[in-house]
Amino acid sequence: MFEEAPSNRRLTVFFLPLALQAASQSLSYPLVAMVAAHGEGGALNLAGVAQSNIIMFMVGTLGAGLVTAGMVFARTRQGFAHFVAINNLLSFATALIQIALCIPAVGHMVFGALLGLPPSIENPARQAFPFTILLNLLFYARNPSMVLLYNNGAAGRASSATFARIGLTLALSPLFCSWGLVGPRWAMVCQAIPVALETTVSWWHSRPFIATLAEDVAPAASGRKILLFTLPLSLGGFLMTLSGMILGAVIARAGQPEHMLPAYYLAAGLANPAAYAASRVQNVVIAFPPRGREDAQALRFSAAAGAIFSLIPLLFLLPGLAHWYYLSVQRLPPADLPLVYTTALLFVGFPITVAMRCHREGLAALEHRTPTILAGDFAYMAALAVAASACLALKVPGNVIGPIVVAISNMASVGMLVLLLRERSADAQPPVAPVASQEGYEG
Numbered sequence: 498m499f500e501e502a503p504s505n506r507r508l509t510v511f512f513l514p515l516a517l518q519a520a521s522q523s524l525s526y527p528l529v530a531m532v533a534a535h536g537e538g539g540a541l542n543l544a545g546v547a548q549s550n551i552i553m554f555m556v557g558t559l560g561a562g563l564v565t566a567g568m569v570f571a572r573t574r575q576g577f578a579h580f581v582a583i584n585n586l587l588s589f590a591t592a593l594i595q596i597a598l599c600i601p602a603v604g605h606m607v608f609g610a611l612l613g614l615p616p617s618i619e620n621p622a623r624q625a626f627p628f629t630i631l632l633n634l635l636f637y638a639r640n641p642s643m644v645l646l647y648n649n650g651a652a653g654r655a656s657s658a659t660f661a662r663i664g665l666t667l668a669l670s671p672l673f674c675s676w677g678l679v680g681p682r683w684a685m686v687c688q689a690i691p692v693a694l695e696t697t698v699s700w701w702h703s704r705p706f707i708a709t710l711a712e713d714v715a716p717a718a719s720g721r722k723i724l725l726f727t728l729p730l731s732l733g734g735f736l737m738t739l740s741g742m743i744l745g746a747v748i749a750r751a752g753q754p755e756h757m758l759p760a761y762y763l764a765a766g767l768a769n770p771a772a773y774a775a776s777r778v779q780n781v782v783i784a785f786p787p788r789g790r791e792d793a794q795a796l797r798f799s800a801a802a803g804a805i806f807s808l809i810p811l812l813f814l815l816p817g818l819a820h821w822y823y824l825s826v827q828r829l830p831p832a833d834l835p836l837v838y839t840t841a842l843l844f845v846g847f848p849i850t851v852a853m854r855c856h857r858e859g860l861a862a863l864e865h866r867t868p869t870i871l872a873g874d875f876a877y878m879a880a881l882a883v884a885a886s887a888c889l890a891l892k893v894p895g896n897v898i899g900p901i902v903v904a905i906s907n908m909a910s911v912g913m914l915v916l917l918l919r920e921r922s923a924d925a926q927p928p929v930a931p932v933a934s935q936e937g938y939e940g
Contacts, residue, residue: 508798512781514656515647516774516802525666526550527766527827529688532673534828536680538621540759543827545621546681547762548612548745552622553629555738556594560587560637562730565862566723567644568783574710576717581641583723587731588637595630612742613749618758621681628685635692642699645706647780654702662695729867733874740881744902747885748895757895760836763827765899767813768844771806775848775855778802782859796856803852807845814841836896843900850907857914869917873910880909 526547533542563584571580598604604626608619646655666687673679673687718726748757778799787795813822823829823837854873861869884905888898 505794505798508781508785508795511650511652511784512777512798512802514652515777515780516806518652518656518659519777520770520774520806525663525688525691527763528663528666528670529684530766531670531826532679532687533621533625533681533684535674536621536683538617538680539828540763540830540833541617541755542621542681542684544758544762545614545618545623546625546684547766548608548614548618548622548742549625549629549681549685551738551741551745552598552607552626553595553633555735555742556591556598557633557636558734558738559591559594559731560584560640560727561734562727562867563587563637563640564643564647565730565779565783566727567640568647568780569862569865570718570723570726571641571644572648572711573713573717575713577641577644577707577710579717579720579723580644583720583727584637584640586724587727588634591633591637592630595626595633599627599630612746615749615754617755625681625685628682628689631689632685632692635689635696639696639699642696642703645703646699647784649706649709650784651702651706655699658695658698658702661698662691665691665694726865726867729871733867733871736874736878740878740903740906743881744885744899747889747902748898751889751893751895751898753895756830756833756836759829760833760896761840761899763823763829764810764837764840764844764896767810767841768847768900771809772848772851775799775803775806775852777855778852779855779859779862782856783862786863787860795859799852799856800849803849806848806852810841810844814838836894840896840900843897847900847904847907850904850911853911854907854914857911857918860918861914866917869914872917873914876913877906877910881906 530543530546533546534540536542538545563580566583567577567580571577598607604623605619608614608622608626609616612619614622642658643655646652669687669690673683678686745758745761748754748761751757778795781798782795785795813819819834819838823834824831829837858870858873861867861873881902884902885898888901893901
């Protein structure tokens with residue numbers, strides 16, 4: 498346990514590899530989208546694959562809280578064994594749900610009736626979805642390795658696995674296009690191979706830490722306790738992913754979905770990696786618990802991280818880079834480029850709102866108050882429903898609806914978390930999660 502508050506440099510050394518890892522994971526999707534977009538259907542394939550991934554992540558949120566649970570409970574041999582058992586259980590359940598969604602009638606009900614996708618987007622979405630079963634299995638298989646690496650401060654090693662993934666995706670995407678292996682199905686194959694590499698490299702790096710797990714001096718958290726800690730986070734993750742699906746359905750119903758959905762997803766494809774990187778402040782809060790009720794240092798760090806990552810997507814609005822990426826790589830019709838510009842500009846500040854929300858979620862996780870996190874997610878969904886309905890009533894263009902709604906929803910979640918966390922008693926001190934020794938932290 499740290500005896501004094503860590504320096505900003507130390508926080509940065511731990512955070513930066515996690516942020517780069519998160520951004521790299523998300524950046525692989527625009528690369529894979531290139532393979533989909535080069536098939537027959539063009540940018541419509543991109544929208545279909547995006548919707549398929551949304552459903553994949555929605556089902557996969559059954560285990561959304563597992564890494565956080567592992568950082569809190571899987572620090573001893575028995576605790577880690579219990580965590581792995583729960584991870585495997587939820588992995589099996591996720592696969593069964595995805596198999597059911599591959600049944601044609603069920604798939605049409607979800608993609609066509611529920612999401613309201615036109616056939617030109619529904620068909621590529623349903624073509625891609627069966628391949629997501631393997632992807633989710635790989636993501637679950639990666640969880641124990643990530644927990645070992647995070648709990649031992651080996652953020653650099655965890656990131657190296659993701660860099661291997663993004664590097665292979667960078668290499669495979671143009672190769673698949675040049676070989677004619679394009680369209681929704683080949684896009685998913687191109688996505689799965691690098692994830693398999695990332696999972697393998699993560700396992701290789703985490704092996705030494707298994708032997709260093711502490712012996713249990715007190716009864717470890719049971720599998721039931723870990724599951725009960727995880728499920729509110731999983732339900733919250735489900736709601737957050739469901740919000741993406743709802744938002745896509747709202748945009749599709751706002752008019753001109755063949756133009757608005759690709760424009761929104763292309764802009765979101767660059768804003769989401771930045772926001773996902775900023776969300777890693779939650780890991781910083783858990784690894785470096787505050788020393789008292791006041792958490793000014795972590796709050797300032799979270800705000801700064803969100804602000805920096807808010808600027809990154811703006812680079813792709815530079816004329817030369819924008820034409821290369823959106824028109825040449827992603828095959829967006831030139832007439833739709835102004836729609837992407839507008840959407841991308843409205844996404845500025847999105848990573849800041851995500852960082853603020855995840856900072857508070859980290860504080861709640863340290864106190865084992867996962868229902869508080871879930872309450873924040875319910876506030877997010879309520880705000881989304883109100884804001885999206887208002888946008889539809891006001892006939893706001895579809896590409897504008899997305900960034901406006903997510904900003905309002907994130908701030909509503911932050912407000913709820915701040916309100917509930919203030920309810921703790923004045924003399925209560927947040928539980929301090931044990932962290933790795935200083936020597937274990939990597940740059």
